[in-house]
Amino acid sequence: MTEPSRSGWDLLAAHRRQIVEQWSTVAAGALAGRITQAELDRDVAEMFDALTTGAVTGQHRLTDDAYAPMRDLLADLARTRARQGFSPTETAVGVFALKEAVLHLLESLGDLELYRFFADFSRLVDEVGLHLLESFSQAREMVISEQADALLELSTPVVKLWDGIVSLPLVGTLDSARTQVVMEKLLQALVETGSEHAIIDITGVSAVDTQVAQHLLKTVMAARLLGAECIISGIRPQIAQTVVALGIEFGDITTKASLADALLLALRRSGQDVVRRQAPQVR
Amino acid sequence: MDRIPVLRIGDILLVSVQVDLQDDTALALQEDLAERIVETGAHGVLIDISGLEIVDSFIGRMISTIASVSAVLDATTVVVGMRPAVAITLVELGLSLDGVSTALDVDRGLALLGGLRPSGGLARSDAAEDAATDPGE
Numbered sequence: 001m002t003e004p005s006r007s008g009w010d011l012l013a014a015h016r017r018q019i020v021e022q023w024s025t026v027a028a029g030a031l032a033g034r035i036t037q038a039e040l041d042r043d044v045a046e047m048f049d050a051l052t053t054g055a056v057t058g059q060h061r062l063t064d065d066a067y068a069p070m071r072d073l074l075a076d077l078a079r080t081r082a083r084q085g086f087s088p089t090e091t092a093v094g095v096f097a098l099k100e101a102v103l104h105l106l107e108s109l110g111d112l113e114l115y116r117f118f119a120d121f122s123r124l125v126d127e128v129g130l131h132l133l134e135s136f137s138q139a140r141e142m143v144i145s146e147q148a149d150a151l152l153e154l155s156t157p158v159v160k161l162w163d164g165i166v167s168l169p170l171v172g173t174l175d176s177a178r179t180q181v182v183m184e185k186l187l188q189a190l191v192e193t194g195s196e197h198a199i200i201d202i203t204g205v206s207a208v209d210t211q212v213a214q215h216l217l218k219t220v221m222a223a224r225l226l227g228a229e230c231i232i233s234g235i236r237p238q239i240a241q242t243v244v245a246l247g248i249e250f251g252d253i254t255t256k257a258s259l260a261d262a263l264l265l266a267l268r269r270s271g272q273d274v275v276r277r278q279a280p281q282v283r
Numbered sequence: 284m285d286r287i288p289v290l291r292i293g294d295i296l297l298v299s300v301q302v303d304l305q306d307d308t309a310l311a312l313q314e315d316l317a318e319r320i321v322e323t324g325a326h327g328v329l330i331d332i333s334g335l336e337i338v339d340s341f342i343g344r345m346i347s348t349i350a351s352v353s354a355v356l357d358a359t360t361v362v363v364g365m366r367p368a369v370a371i372t373l374v375e376l377g378l379s380l381d382g383v384s385t386a387l388d389v390d391r392g393l394a395l396l397g398g399l400r401p402s403g404g405l406a407r408s409d410a411a412e413d414a415a416t417d418p419g420e
Binding site for chain 2: 183184187188190191194195218221222223224225226228
């Protein structure tokens with residue numbers, strides 16, 4: 001790089017405290033108090049040091065090896081910001097505020113020669129900003145996919161009701177992807193617990209169409225292949241009407257209106273019965 | 284070519300599939316099993332497929348065919364230990380193995396065979412009672 005640029009970096013290093021302070025203040029204005037000043041100061045100082053350390057080697061592109069620590073730092077920062085729920089603009093301003101801080105410094109010095117350095121410097125800061133944004137959007141996508149997975153997990157609990165009887169309460173809408181997960185989890189649970197009876201409770205399912213019915217039938221068939229019987233329970237009046245209107249045949253699969261009925265049937269099938277204990281006050 | 288062993292326990296034949304079935308292995312098993320049923324006069328066949336991880340439509344159909352052949356030879360067939368992934372595949376292939384009984388493991392399979400045939404199974408303790416209650420056999 002050219003001499004003025006070199007002296008420009010020296011100048012920045014010499015005014016570290018001033019720039020970091022200015023940068024932090026501008027960035028804090030954009031983030032509107034959603035992050036503590038101390039935290040921001042630390043982030044900004046770390047970024048400034050990584051940037052100037054990289055520049056000392058005479059390399060001025062963010063993709064250069066010298067900036068590897070800087071890139072790691074940016075990825076880290078993007079992840080944190082994404083998790084804290086900041087918008088892309090708010091995240092980017094955290095970097096672009098550096099330009100303002102440096103320009104402010106140069107203006108106060110009044111050295112025209114340094115403006116050439118600033119153009120060069122500005123390009124580097126833009127690269128940093130873009131890199132941060134890219135990492136930010138990646139981190140955000142990861143957060144979203146994690147949440148989707150978590151939701152899928154949460155929405156398909158397999159509950160053990162009795163020895164040898166498990167229940168699968170379904171909530172929400174059933175699509176192909178979810179049904180696949182539901183089917184796998186139920187079958188896995190049947191094998192792991194050695195249960196011969198499963199109750200699929202569809203009280204929480206908002207609507208049953210031919211596709212959902214098809215998925216349910218497949219699940220029951222697969223369970224049968226393992227050697228377990230399924231009972232479908234929690235069929236609401238409207239759903240019963242829809243099922244009949246659509247001409248869906250549940251065949252020899254037992255359906256019950258409530259989970260309680262289904263549990264009683266499963267108990268009877270496994271050779272148990274529920275009897276009322278003799279009431280003590282009768283004697 | 285590997286041959287799947289057919290073990291005799293009482294009047295039940297136990298077939299334990301511990302490898303992934305090849306087409307010719309499955310065909311050989313069908314022949315062996317039919318011969319063994321006739322030879323031993325077994326009344327129950329237990330096919331343990333807990334070692335089977337991959338099935339295609341052919342193997343799925345073979346399981347069904349083996350069960351049908353056994354049924355013709357008057358031996359009840361119970362398929363036990365099917366893995367969830369295999370069950371899902373069979374259902375997706377449209378093979379529901381109608382007419383084949385299934386159980387979660389060998390233990391339950393034996394119980395099921397015993398339950399289906401009170402005169403057969405391992406619990407043949409009283410031959411006289413058998414003869415009295417089931418003269419047809």
